[in-house]
Amino acid sequence: MTPKHQQKLNVNKTALERQDNEQLRSEIEQLAYTLFCQCGYEHGHDLKHWAEAEQRVLERHPGKGVNGG
Numbered sequence: 001m002t003p004k005h006q007q008k009l010n011v012n013k014t015a016l017e018r019q020d021n022e023q024l025r026s027e028i029e030q031l032a033y034t035l036f037c038q039c040g041y042e043h044g045h046d047l048k049h050w051a052e053a054e055q056r057v058l059e060r061h062p063g064k065g066v067n068g069g
Contacts, residue, residue, distance in 0.1 A: 024064060028053045 031053035032046070039045060058064065 027057045031057060
């Protein structure tokens with residue numbers, strides 16, 4: 001495999017990883033909001049809701065994680 005071909009594969013992999021991360025983050029965001037709603041829209045528990053949503057979503061997608069950004 002030529003270096004140019006390998007570089008193209010790495011770019012595609014990075015784009016797929018970015019898409020996976022965006023999808024995971026979106027799932028976490030939606031679930032965190034659902035948890036907020038289920039708790040009567042009470043403010044001040046955002047980190048708790050986010051952490052719980054993140055844990056649930058990542059349990060459904062073993063081997064994946066959200067890289068900060």
